[in-house]
Amino acid sequence: MEEDKILSIEKTEGRRRCPSCSEENKNMIYESTDKKRIISDYPRVYGKKYRCGRCGQEWKEN
């Protein structure tokens, strides 16, 4: 689907920022659940993905 638009980056220390435009205002970075990435089966835990409200970039952290 849209999977190819999602960047995969290393989890960074400190502030989360957009890997594309470096936005770091957390009110501009939207967190959501990535249902395609299951971290644990029981209890069911999904990965998180993020989207930048400024440039629209989506990414996930490893």
Ligand SMILES: [Zn+2]
């Ligand atoms: Zn951005």
